[in-house]
Amino acid sequence: xxxxxxxxxxxxxxxxxxxxxxxxxxxxxxxxxxxxxxxxxxxxxxxxxxxxxxxxxxxxxxxxxxxxxxxxxxxxxxxxxxxxxxxxxxxxxxxxxxxxxxxxxxxxxxxxxxxxxxxxxxxxxxxxxxxxxxxxxxxxxxxxxxxxxxxxxxxxxxxxxxxxxxxxxxxxxxxxxxxxxxxxxxxxxxxxxxxxxxxxxxxxxxxxxxxxxxxxxxxxxxxxxxxxxxxxxxxxxxxxxxxxxxxxxxxxxxxxxxxxxxxxxxxxxxxxxxxxxxxxxxxxxxxxxxxxxxxxxxxxxxxxxxxxxxxxxxx
Amino acid sequence: xxxxxxxxxxxxxxxxxxxxxxxxxxxxxxxxxxxxxxxxxxxxxxxxxxxxxxxxxxxxxxxxxxxxxxxxxxxxxxxxxxxxxxxxxxxxxxxxxxxxxxxxxxxxxxxxxxxxxxxxxxxxxxxxxxxxxxxxxxxxxxxxxxxxxxxxxxxxxxxxxxxxxxxxxxxxxxxxxxxxxxxxxxxxxxxxxxxxxxxxxxxxxxxxxxxxxxxxxxxxxxxxxxxxxxxxxxxxxxxxxxxxxxxxxxxxxxxxxxxxxxxxxxxxxxxxxxxxxxxxxxxxxxxxxxxxxxxxxxxxxxxxxxxxxxxx
Numbered sequence: 078x079x080x081x082x083x084x085x086x087x088x089x090x091x092x093x094x095x096x097x098x099x100x101x102x103x104x105x106x107x108x109x110x111x112x113x114x115x116x117x118x119x120x121x122x123x124x125x126x127x128x129x130x131x132x133x134x135x136x137x138x139x140x141x142x143x144x145x146x147x148x149x150x151x152x153x154x155x156x157x158x159x160x161x162x163x164x165x166x167x168x169x170x171x172x173x174x175x176x177x178x179x180x181x182x183x184x185x186x187x188x189x190x191x192x193x194x195x196x197x198x199x200x201x202x203x204x205x206x207x208x209x210x211x212x213x214x215x216x217x218x219x220x221x222x223x224x225x226x227x228x229x230x231x232x233x234x235x236x237x238x239x240x241x242x243x244x245x246x247x248x249x250x251x252x253x254x255x256x257x258x259x260x261x262x263x264x265x266x267x268x269x270x271x272x273x274x275x276x277x278x279x280x281x282x283x284x285x286x287x288x289x290x291x292x293x294x295x296x297x298x299x300x301x302x303x304x305x306x307x308x309x310x311x312x313x314x315x316x317x318x319x320x321x322x323x324x325x326x327x328x329x330x331x332x333x334x335x336x337x338x339x340x341x342x343x344x345x346x347x348x349x350x351x352x353x354x355x356x357x358x359x360x361x362x363x364x365x366x367x368x369x370x371x372x373x374x375x376x377x378x379x380x381x382x383x384x385x386x387x388x389x390x391x392x
Numbered sequence: 393x394x395x396x397x398x399x400x401x402x403x404x405x406x407x408x409x410x411x412x413x414x415x416x417x418x419x420x421x422x423x424x425x426x427x428x429x430x431x432x433x434x435x436x437x438x439x440x441x442x443x444x445x446x447x448x449x450x451x452x453x454x455x456x457x458x459x460x461x462x463x464x465x466x467x468x469x470x471x472x473x474x475x476x477x478x479x480x481x482x483x484x485x486x487x488x489x490x491x492x493x494x495x496x497x498x499x500x501x502x503x504x505x506x507x508x509x510x511x512x513x514x515x516x517x518x519x520x521x522x523x524x525x526x527x528x529x530x531x532x533x534x535x536x537x538x539x540x541x542x543x544x545x546x547x548x549x550x551x552x553x554x555x556x557x558x559x560x561x562x563x564x565x566x567x568x569x570x571x572x573x574x575x576x577x578x579x580x581x582x583x584x585x586x587x588x589x590x591x592x593x594x595x596x597x598x599x600x601x602x603x604x605x606x607x608x609x610x611x612x613x614x615x616x617x618x619x620x621x622x623x624x625x626x627x628x629x630x631x632x633x634x635x636x637x638x639x640x641x642x643x644x645x646x647x648x649x650x651x652x653x654x655x656x657x658x659x660x661x662x663x664x665x666x667x668x669x670x671x672x673x674x675x676x677x678x679x680x681x682x683x684x685x686x687x688x689x690x691x692x693x694x695x696x697x698x699x700x701x702x703x704x
Contacts, residue, residue, distance in 0.1 A: 103527055106608050110523035114516050114579055121576035125553035126545065132552070139556065188415060194400045196409035204690040205416045208423060211686050211693075215639035216675050219658040220426050223668055229438045231425055244440070266419060271697070278698035327546040330639035334658055348640075351548045356644060361552060368549035375544055 133366035153366035185272030218334030225249040279313025429672035452669030460487040509574035521586035589623025626692035
C-alpha cells in the first residue's frame with residue numbers, strides 16, 4: 078500500500094536533503110566514526126613524538142623554562158653515542174632481554190606442549206598459570222623485594238633450603254652479580270604465561286590429520302616433534318619473541334620497583350636511565366635525543382625481525 | 393570411545409598434568425605469600441624461618457587505611473578507652489589513629505580512571521572499528537599500521553612532551569588527563585581487536601536493516617552493537633586491566649590529586665621501617681579483583697590475548 082502523493086514528494090526532494098532525512102552519507106559517517114580516534118592518537122602519540130624529535134636538537138630544560146633555548150644540532154646525539162655509561166646501560170638491557178627471552182621461550186613452550194596433551198582440568202591450571210601476567214608489575218615488583226630479602230625473604234629461604242647455603246649470606250638485589258638475575262627471574266615468573274599462551278595457540282592450530290599421516294608413515298614421536306610440531310609452531314614462537322622483545326626493551330615498572338636500577342648501575346635498563354635523565358636531572362633536550370635513539374633502535378630491530386618472520390611464514 | 397592415534401596415552405596425560413600443576417603451584421607461591429603476609433603481624437611477617445602457620449590479624453589492613461602516631465601516656469589518657477576494634481588494634485601497638493590514610497583515595501582514583509578510560513576507549517574504538525570494517529576509508533591500511541606502530545614507543549619516551557603538553561593545558565595530575573592518556577594508549581589495540589570481532593558479523597544483517605528503513609546509525613547500534621557485545625566486553629577487560637596496572641605514566645604525571653594505586657602502594661611505610669603487612673594488604677585489595685576477574689572471564693581473556701597477538 079503506497080500513497081502516490083508521498084511517493085511523488087519523495088522523488089521531488091533534492092538529493093542532499095533526502096540524504097539528510099535518511100541519514101548521513103556513508104562517507105560522512107565513516108569520517109565521524111574514525112575522526113575522534115585519529116585525533117586522540119595524533120594528540121597523544123604522534124604529536125609528542127614530533128615534539129620529542131624537535132626537542133632533541135635543543136638544550137631545553139623543563140626546570141629552567143626561562144632560559145633561552147638554543148639549537149645545538151646533533152650535539153645531544155654525539156654525546157649520547159660516545160657516552161660509556163650508556164653502553165653499560167645497553168649491555169644491562171641486552172643481558173635482561175636475551176635471558177628473559179631464552180627462559181620464557183623454553184619454559185613457555187614446554188608448558189604449552191604439556192597443556193596440549195589435554196589432561197583433565199588443563200584449562201583451569203592454564204588460567205592459574207596466567208595469573209602473574211594479569212597483575213600490576215609495579216605492585217608485584219615491589220613485593221618481590223620482600224621475597225628477595227637476605228634473611229627473612231621467602232626466595233632466599235627456599236634457595237637456602239635446597240642448597241644448604243646460609244639465607245643471610247646472599248642478597249639478590251644488593252649484590253652486583255646477582256641483581257641482573259633477580260630481575261630476570263621476576264620477569265620470567267611474570268611473563269612466561271604470555272609466551273605459553275601464544276605457543277598454545279600455535280600448537281592448537283596444527284591439524285590432527287598431519288600427525289595421523291605421520292603415524293601411518295611410522296614416523297617416531299621424536300621425529301614428528303622435530304619435523305611437524307616445531308616448524309609449524311615456529312611462526313607463533315617467533316611472534317611471542319617479538320612481543321616479549323619489544324615489551325622488555327621498554328621495561329620500566331617491574332625493574333624500577335625491584336632494584337631501582339641498582340646496585341650501582343647493574344640493572345639500569347635503558348628506560349630507567351632515560352627516566353633519570355628526563356625527570357631527575359631534567360636534561361630535557363638530551364633525554365629527547367636519547368628517546369629518539371631508543372625508538373629508532375626498537376623500530377629498526379622489529380622491522381628486520383618482522384621481515385624474517387614473514388619469510389618463515391611463507392615457507 | 394573412538395580410538396585416535398593423535399590422542400595422547402593416559403600415562404602421557406598424567407605426566408603432563410603432574411608437571412603443569414607443579415609449575416602452577418610454584419608460580420602461585422609469591423601470590424599466596426602476598427595474601428598471607430597481609431594477615432600477619434609485623435613480627436610474623438619478618439620472622440625467620442618464614443612462618444606458614446600463624447595467628448591471623450587485621451593489623452595490616454588497619455595500618456593500611458589509617459595514619460597513626462606514637463602515643464604518649466598523656467595522649468592515651470586524653471583519648472579515653474578505644475571505642476572500635478580497629479582503634480583497639482592500634483592501641484595494642486602503642487599508637488593512636490590520627491586519621492584515614494590516602495589509600496582509599498588512591499584506590500578510588502584507580503577505579504575512576506580505569507573505568508572512565510575503558511568506557512571512552514570502547515565508545516571511540518567501536519566506532520572506529522566499525523568504520524574500518526564496513527566502509528572504504530581512504531588510506532585504511534596506513535591508518536591501521538599507524539595505529540599499531542603507536543604501541544612500539546617506550547612510555548618514558550613520549551612522557552616528556554606529554555608532561556609538557558599536560559602542564560600547558562592544565563591536565564597534569566587530573567583525572568581527565570589520565571583518562572584521555574590511557575584511552576589513547578589502549579585505542580590502538582582496541583580498534584584492532586574490535587575490527588576482528590565486527591568483521592565476523594555478516595554484513596547481510598545490516599543490509600536487511602537498511603532496507604527496512606533504518607539509518608546507518610540505527611543499523612549500527614541496533615544491529616551491530618548487540619552482535620558485537622561479547623567482543624566489546626572482552627576488549628574492555630583488556631583496557632581495564634591495562635589502565636588498572638599502569639605505572640610509568642602514573643608515576644610521572646600524577647602526584648597527589650589523581651595518583652592511582654600502583655605508584656602509591658610501594659610508598660607505604662609504617663611508623664618504624666617498612667610495614668610489609670600493610671603493603672601486602674594494599675597489594676591484596678588491589679590484585680585479588682583482577683585474579684577473580686581472570687578466573688570468571690578466562691575464556692574471553694585467553695582468547696583475546698592470543699587473538700590480539702596472532703592477528704598482527
